[in-house]
Amino acid sequence: MKQSFQFSLNSCCAAHSGLNRVMCVSAAAGVCSSSVEKKIYVELNETVPCVRLLNATHQIGCQSSMSGDTGVLHVLESESDLDWILSSGPHPPYIVIMETAFFNRSVMMRMKSSSRVAGVAVIVSKTGLADNFSPHTTCPNQNTGVYSASYGSDLANCNVTVWNPLGNGLSYEDFAFPVFALKDENQTQVIRKCYEDHNLRVNGSTPQYPLCAMQLFSHMHAVTDTVTCMRRTDLQNRFSINPEVLCDPLSDFNVWTSTRPLNSSAKGHAANESVVLAATRLDGRSFFWEQAPAAEGTVSGIVTLLAAIQALSPVTQEAPPPRNIFFTFFQGEAFDYIGSSKMVYDMEKNDFVIDLNNVHSMLEIGQVGLRSGQSLWMHSDPVSRKNDSVNEEVLDLMRRMQSAAAGLNVSLGHPLFTQPLPPSSLQRFLRARPIPGLVLADHQTLFNNRSPYYESMYDDAENLNVTYPPDLNPDEQLVYETDAAKSLAEVATLVARSLYLQAGGEEKSLSNITADPKIVSHVTNTHTRTHSRTHTRTHTHTHSVTHSRSLTHTHTHTHTHTHSLTHAHSLSHTLSHTLSLTHTLTHTHSRTHTHTHLLTHTHSHTHSHTHSHSHTHSHTLTHMLTLGVGVAVLLLSLLVTYFISSKAELLFSSACETPTTAY
Amino acid sequence: MTLAVFFGCAFIAFGPAFALFVFTVAKDPLRVIILIAGAFFWLLSLLLSSLVWFIAIKASNSQDLTLQRGLLMFGVFFSVLLQEVFRFAYYRLLRKATEGLAAISDDDGSAISVRQMAYVAGLGFGIMSGAFSMINILSDSLGPGTVGIFGDSQYYFITAALMTLALTLLHTFWGVLFFEGCEKSCWWVIAAVVSLHLLVAGLSLLNPLYEGSLPPVYVITLLMGVWAFFSSGGSLHSLNALCTRFTKMFIRSS
Numbered sequence: 001m002k003q004s005f006q007f008s009l010n011s012c013c014a015a016h017s018g019l020n021r022v023m024c025v026s027a028a029a030g031v032c033s034s035s036v037e038k039k040i041y042v043e044l045n046e047t048v049p050c051v052r053l054l055n056a057t058h059q060i061g062c063q064s065s066m067s068g069d070t071g072v073l074h075v076l077e078s079e080s081d082l083d084w085i086l087s088s089g090p091h092p093p094y095i096v097i098m099e100t101a102f103f104n105r106s107v108m109m110r111m112k113s114s115s116r117v118a119g120v121a122v123i124v125s126k127t128g129l130a131d132n133f134s135p136h137t138t139c140p141n142q143n144t145g146v147y148s149a150s151y152g153s154d155l156a157n158c159n160v161t162v163w164n165p166l167g168n169g170l171s172y173e174d175f176a177f178p179v180f181a182l183k184d185e186n187q188t189q190v191i192r193k194c195y196e197d198h199n200l201r202v203n204g205s206t207p208q209y210p211l212c213a214m215q216l217f218s219h220m221h222a223v224t225d226t227v228t229c230m231r232r233t234d235l236q237n238r239f240s241i242n243p244e245v246l247c248d249p250l251s252d253f254n255v256w257t258s259t260r261p262l263n264s265s266a267k268g269h270a271a272n273e274s275v276v277l278a279a280t281r282l283d284g285r286s287f288f289w290e291q292a293p294a295a296e297g298t299v300s301g302i303v304t305l306l307a308a309i310q311a312l313s314p315v316t317q318e319a320p321p322p323r324n325i326f327f328t329f330f331q332g333e334a335f336d337y338i339g340s341s342k343m344v345y346d347m348e349k350n351d352f353v354i355d356l357n358n359v360h361s362m363l364e365i366g367q368v369g370l371r372s373g374q375s376l377w378m379h380s381d382p383v384s385r386k387n388d389s390v391n392e393e394v395l396d397l398m399r400r401m402q403s404a405a406a407g408l409n410v411s412l413g414h415p416l417f418t419q420p421l422p423p424s425s426l427q428r429f430l431r432a433r434p435i436p437g438l439v440l441a442d443h444q445t446l447f448n449n450r451s452p453y454y455e456s457m458y459d460d461a462e463n464l465n466v467t468y469p470p471d472l473n474p475d476e477q478l479v480y481e482t483d484a485a486k487s488l489a490e491v492a493t494l495v496a497r498s499l500y501l502q503a504g505g506e507e508k509s510l511s512n513i514t515a516d517p518k519i520v521s522h523v524t525n526t527h528t529r530t531h532s533r534t535h536t537r538t539h540t541h542t543h544s545v546t547h548s549r550s551l552t553h554t555h556t557h558t559h560t561h562t563h564s565l566t567h568a569h570s571l572s573h574t575l576s577h578t579l580s581l582t583h584t585l586t587h588t589h590s591r592t593h594t595h596t597h598l599l600t601h602t603h604s605h606t607h608s609h610t611h612s613h614s615h616t617h618s619h620t621l622t623h624m625l626t627l628g629v630g631v632a633v634l635l636l637s638l639l640v641t642y643f644i645s646s647k648a649e650l651l652f653s654s655a656c657e658t659p660t661t662a663y
Numbered sequence: 664m665t666l667a668v669f670f671g672c673a674f675i676a677f678g679p680a681f682a683l684f685v686f687t688v689a690k691d692p693l694r695v696i697i698l699i700a701g702a703f704f705w706l707l708s709l710l711l712s713s714l715v716w717f718i719a720i721k722a723s724n725s726q727d728l729t730l731q732r733g734l735l736m737f738g739v740f741f742s743v744l745l746q747e748v749f750r751f752a753y754y755r756l757l758r759k760a761t762e763g764l765a766a767i768s769d770d771d772g773s774a775i776s777v778r779q780m781a782y783v784a785g786l787g788f789g790i791m792s793g794a795f796s797m798i799n800i801l802s803d804s805l806g807p808g809t810v811g812i813f814g815d816s817q818y819y820f821i822t823a824a825l826m827t828l829a830l831t832l833l834h835t836f837w838g839v840l841f842f843e844g845c846e847k848s849c850w851w852v853i854a855a856v857v858s859l860h861l862l863v864a865g866l867s868l869l870n871p872l873y874e875g876s877l878p879p880v881y882v883i884t885l886l887m888g889v890w891a892f893f894s895s896g897g898s899l900h901s902l903n904a905l906c907t908r909f910t911k912m913f914i915r916s917s
Contacts, residue, residue, distance in 0.1 A: 036803040039819070041811045070807045210809055210817050397675055615808025616815060623667035626821055630674030633828070637679035641686045652743055652896035 071118030300369030362437030701787025785838015
């Protein structure tokens, strides 16, 4: 008794005496939420859903029903739990609370094919995590790279090298139930307690009602594929008073700058410009919404290139090299190279400040954060190198990089000639022109133990070995020079020097080009912070709508990615270069969408809040019993009242004053 | 807890009130007006008492639980007293109204007797009290969950509905008795009504010990019902007459 009244007092309403709850409702309307609701539900707010994405032909991701999916809780900790959920448990459907160790392909596929699973909530923690988890495919972007039946057909489809062999492809499956990630340890404890109190089997007997249950809401508006979704959005825009957007194209901005300023309003071929392209990617992804730290996969590349820009800026003012160096950060590379394909497209259509004839060579920074034994690898494309002139250029580039590495703590190697390029933006450029280029990476062949958490939410600071001594406060951590940062600074120096040499600069100026480890540390620390929201979180499918622009690409909404804009502004402050943004959009050329080279990626709109809560669930029998009793009471009272009111004169006739009017 | 529980609890809580309204009040517009006005008076009393309680709560230390509990009890008792005061005020208002009603009616006497007004006023109080007790709980019963995740009883909805039913009937009976007491100037009747109201409110503070609150409240409801019946002109004689008429009808038909 004490426990319950204490609870009711804390919630500022007393729910036991009707009078007092009444008082709360009238006196404090809107101030406190319903205390009855607090007795029923526990809101879980640190949860992240998996959302639905579409391309031209398929849908991937997860979906809940319109009013959420409810199921009895069961914690998946062992194989017997799996049997209970999938076949023997008496109260289907179940919501599965999945321990980290069980979040793998075989278990999820079994869940997918079962009708007894209403949803999955995955406990996200490092304990119990396997040494590798990559929900991406084994051969990323295999259909949109350069290798195809007509170009290096024996290298296509990862025939020679499977780049991500640990990938389980979960991000590309279509689940018909909601999947959420539980990120708050305390709330997970609450859920576990509810489960232990009500749902546990005691000595083999089945648990009795009321049982602990959970409801997950993550309804997605878009279905089937982009074509369908766009058509439906069209219909909404044309015929509805309140048009509802069903999906948005994945769109964002590429960021570029150059050592010698280029007139950004002049489009097409730039006269007398020969440009060395230095590129890296800006994005990452994972299974869940907005949970892509991508530390090794992306941040390492961004930090390196930013530091290289910083290192090059003084010397390119004093002793400018003959060629221009063009730095570019591509967005959306995880989804069939949205950013780089857009830039190549613009170059081909003379819609960009330079075109492909201006490009002399290309150096791309891949995953460079975890090199062991100081070695980095220079990947090149064997098919284009069959041409002698291209081969010469590539070898020149390699030579220049080797000489730039002299005196640095980096040793460069090149993999087998027959090995194809890893998934990289260079592949999109090669589709248009055989440009001599290299991709710098810390893996010789496949990703394997260099990035066991490729494109997953576990690719975080710890994965990049960004660790701080325990006694530092957050401000001190921001400026602390970690070993990872020092390593990246070395790589950045190498990249800067190589670019300078490749651009035709003199060897004697090389020693002045050094990346500042302080700046590298600062940038690395900010980009790998888990709680930072003001700096770039490089995700392709986060957006905030600020305006819509009309482009030649009709009937799509365009959004500015506020994160990358703030990033760009911060870049321009630190580097005093003018930065430019070019908009990238997954192409929707015309209504027919028949262009085979360009795929259309969209992501679904969802309700304003996806959320989950847990509650106790009682048996349908008790529900029916209550309804039965209610109906009985109603009928009985109707009967009795009718009877009494018809016999009223008789019953109340012995009163002193008989009323003259009838009842 | 789904639609079944929602309708079940709604029928339990409001079934008798609905039946009484349909069969005895709905046909006569004057009674409808008295009913609504009665409900309004109850609402006013609630507003004032909740204002007092709210100020008391805000002025006190919210961490001190015994104090909060004490304030709760004070709030309950003050509210009961205020409701009875407003019931008396409504009686005075209706008394004044009967003269006016008598003036404008076609017959010699007034269109409605004090006894009928007492019953309708009590019903009005009861309906409004029931609505405020139950509507909040009903809306929460629509979702998929039931009470119990923090250890509360799972019978919460149904006991709330039963309590509301009892309160509605009690208010009706108290209305009859109170007005009767005021008419006849029998102050002990009024005192009994007030103290029984306080007793019922106090019993509800025993929740969730439902065995301690629901059976006593129903016993009191029954007693009040009997008392109101006798007070409003019924007697054993009329009951007897009813029974004999029934047996005659039964014998005739069989």
